Amino acid sequence: MSELFEPKIVAFVCTYCTYAGADLAGTSRLKYAPNVRIVRLPCTGRISPMFILKALQKGADGVLVSGCHPGDCHFTHGNYHARRRWMVFRALLDFTGISPERVKFSWISAAEGSKFADLINSVTEDIRNLGPFDQYQQLIKETESPATL
Amino acid sequence: MTRILFSDKLDNCVAKWRSAGLAVIGPVQEEAISRYAAVEKGTDFDFGTVLPDRSLKELFFPQTEPMLRYTIKKNEIDTADFTPPQGKRIIFGARACDASGLEIDDPLFGWDYKDEFWFQRRNESVIVTIACTKADDFCMCTSLKLEPDSTKGADVLLRPIDKNKGWLVEELTDRGREAFALISEYLQESSEPALPTVVVPEKFNLDACVTWLKNPENFESKFWKEISMRCIGCASCTYLCPTCHCFDIQDEGDTYSGIRRKNWDSCSFALFTMHTSGHNPRSTQSARWRQRIMHKFNYFPGKFTVNSCSGCGRCSRQCPVDMGITETLQAISNL
Amino acid sequence: MITQERYRTTVKELLANGSIKMAIGYKPGSTPDRRRPLFIRTSEEAEQLVLDSTCVQNLSGYLVSEGLLSDEKRVGIFLRPEGVRSINILAAEYQLNADQIVIFGFDSTGREVRPLDGRSAREFSGLLNELKEKPLQIYKEPLLERIEKMNAKERFDFWQEEFSRCIKCYACRQACPMCYCRRCIVDSNQPQWVNTSSHTLGNFEWNIVRAFHLSGRCVQCGNCDRACPVNIPLRLINQRMANEVLDGFDHFAGLSATQEPVLASFKKDDTETFIL
């Protein structure tokens, strides 16, 4: 693990909670790792596993998915559906050898700006420790098309 | 008197060819499937299987290959050609049907516009066919008027001699002679007879089938629907076929840079011919199966005077629902 | 043999009295160990029917072929218990009306074939509930256990090796009764989620996506695994996902025609130990 390694992380977040939380972290001037690129979506229920695969396909070393706490969904139960889907998808990734450590899930509310900053820091640190996702990046390289992330 | 290549010398031959810069490729039994793949020593070969699961086509026309790379800059687009991997190679132990398949597709890739991806590989490959002494229930080269020891597409033909001791060598082309000149020290003069080639029973009357197919009245025969009723529309027959050549062109990348690829495609997919408007000229599975048969035995020979089938039988062998060209042509013969 | 003869008579009777318009069964294939699907519409065609332990293909996918059930006439079909489960799933997902399907159930142990009681999917619920308690042998597949013991890197290498052989012929998809989408996700190109090329990355993505779409829906009939021309052990990945939904949500796919699809439903107390 080179000390220089800066992981590329894609975060898919729900606009009502986690994105607002990220906003709060920003307006509160909290400092957090700059490795995360945030993609805002209407609800965690909208976050298809295809997004996660696409992020990996484009060269992400890690993916973070985050939304409202159970019960707080703006659409009443989008995050409950998402939760089941993640659980299954996570098991699938695990089984195919994509370490679940690389795909993290979390609940962050609009009020949890500091939790957001902490989470980004800890996720970045975890993935930095895991190192680049060499196995997947090797596959991307073989396709001859660039990982543009 | 002919020359013999003894199998115990194969190791030396492989080494010799490799040191002369030829990649050596042959039938190999892998854990899950058999195919033509690179070999490093004589024992890597597996001449025991009737026919490798995957055809020789993929060494000339891979399932996916880059055609060009693009880079988009402001007010400028760079297009860089890909050329297929260069390098001479010898394919030792091709089956006659697989080698014929290559020759069948040559005119297609060469009419008017020459597909260099195919021809570069063709020009750099020496094909050494081994005549078959074994066949299975699905082999049907004889029905296609080919033989288990057909020299079509081959640069050298080898005929096995008894007890797997080796092969009688028949050099057919200059390219073959050149490759075998490299290993001439391992060839021995001998009068040992070759094993008889396997007798592959004729399964259908090709001429009768072709006549039936050429009759426009039969284009909309209900036969097509009946015969293809159980077809599930996958592409395992077309992808394993040594002569099926249809492909798709796909871009991978983004608006800045990426790559354009040529991928196998199959007439059995509904999307193959679907127009953007939603209109599909071949909207049913029966129409697609008819297209496959017609293309192989009517349209293709109409253009290139050769049937687009070399009788390997892979389509029937691998079909998940036990269909295939053999069954269809048998049924046509019996109509 | 007795089972086969008895069913042959039944099919003929049902066709003759008009209770079914067609029966989907098996007939001899091109070699002695092969069987091929048979569509029985006349009593002559019924004569070709074979039913033995080599009849393994799950035929239920044919039921959703275009137009077959649209006239609301009933269709008979030979099914093993897994096949009955797929009928239930297709019904639960509104792909067919289970009442339109007349089931000729059978199962085999060794070379012995025995008929199963029941003609409609709901009459098999007892049997299916038993299956849930004592799942198929494949559940304890040694290779599956071996993979589970590997670490992530080894597992990735294992699947990379397997998927590198994939030629994207989509035989797995076409053979699968659950893959009935008119337009598959790989065929949708706006946007192009999954690479259509069959390089290893594209293959990896394709197989992950298919496995995910089958999670909680696969009945382990083995059609995909048998159809694969390059012998990728697809059953393992689907089996693993079936185990996952069984352990995680107590969901055994295809128990009844009214069963809620596992990934289209939720419980407020679903486990979420993995969520930070």
Add this chain to the structure above:
Amino acid sequence: MTENIQIAQQNIYKPAIMKIVDRHDEAPGVRTMRLEFQNPADHELFKKTFRTGMFGLYGVYGEGESTFCVASPETRNEYIECTFRQSGRVTSALANADIGDLVTFRGPYGNRFPIEEFHGKNLLFISGGIALPPTRSVIWSCLDQREKFGKVTIVYGARTVADLVYKHELEEWEKRTDVDLVLTVDPGGESPDWKHRVGFVPTVLEEAAPSPDNCIAVICGPPIMIKFTLISLKKLGFDEANVYTTLENRMKCGVGKCGRCNVGSVYVCKEGPVFTAAEVSRMPAADL
């Protein structure tokens, strides 16, 4: 009609780079673009090979290529014009491209209209909806050398007034005294100030009743229009051999390799896209 053109090019799938120099909307979702070659060698080759009726593969890197006709005539080969409806991935990307942007073009491929055989004859052009572009290419090829032809009649119909493409050129043709323009829209598609006919193309054609004597008909339109127009032409006494049409099928390579565009044994990309009605009638109808 095929002319064998040996293209000395290493990679036959490599397109030419084109700059969009002009674009305008024809109808809702339908756009015309004028493209200029960036590489003079590509342009020279195009000028040498392009004849009216040929098609090309227009593309945007990263999205793919799409097949449509070259809508400009061979008499104006300084540029390429194409008209397309935004419907799929590639056409959407093309529609998003702005003036000055670069796109790709591969071609020209296929056969052509044998225009010199039309010399001295009366011409009847029949077109429907978005299918005017291929006809337009022939129309201009002929109008640019107007003296070589007899009477020119254009029958063009669309679903609604808004769906008519090349509105400016329609006006121009209408004003010309040496062109007889018959415009129509489907019943219900007319606007309050619509002065032309209302009715389907075949009906309007029969009303206009052009004489089949010494006349060549070029028809292009959706399959259903072609089907009924051919019947009308027969009624009017046209010989199938004097009726030309162009076929469109899905294509990927454009050069007879990828294996999808054939109708029966005919490869549309090489033996077409221009066929006489007699040739089309010999093709299996179920495969069209």
